[in-house]
Amino acid sequence: MNDFSERVFQVVREIPRGKVTNYGFVAFAAGNPRASRGVGFVLHRNTDPVNTPCHRVVFKDGSLCKGYVFGGPDVQREKLEAEGVQFLPDGRVDMKACGWFGENEE
DNA sequence: TGCTTGACGAGCG
DNA sequence: TCGCTCGCCAAGC
Secondary structure, eight states, X not given: OOHHHHHHHHHHHTSOTTOBEEHHHHHHHTTOTTTHXXXXXXXXXXXXXXXXXXXXXXXXXXXXXXXXXXXXXXXXXXXXXXXXXXXXXXXXXOHHHHBOSSOOOO
C-alpha cells in the first residue's frame, strides 16, 4: 500500500453517513488534485469495502460510477438511499444537499 | 522493464 | 457551450 492510496482510503472513510463526495475532492485531499483518475483506480482495487465506503464517491455532477464493482450502480444507489442520500429525478445524487467536501457539518 | 489501461477532472480551443 | 486532450497514479500484461 502506498501513501497516495492510503490517503485516498482515509478520506473516503471520513465521509459522513448520508453524504457523498466526488473523485476530484478525494484526489485533492490525497494531495493530487488532478489524480482523480488514480483515485478511481485505487477505489476500484479497494479490498476493504466494509471500512471504505467507496459507494459514497461519485462523479463531479453526481452521476454514479458505471464501473461500481460491488453490484453495479443500482446497488450503489440503494446503499446511498439507505443512508439518507437524496437523488434527483434524473437519477443523479443531489450534490447540493448531500455533497461532502471536508466540512464538519455532521 | 516498459507500455497500456482504468470507477475522472480540469483546462483550452 | 460542447468536445477534445492532458495530467495523475497504480496494476496488469
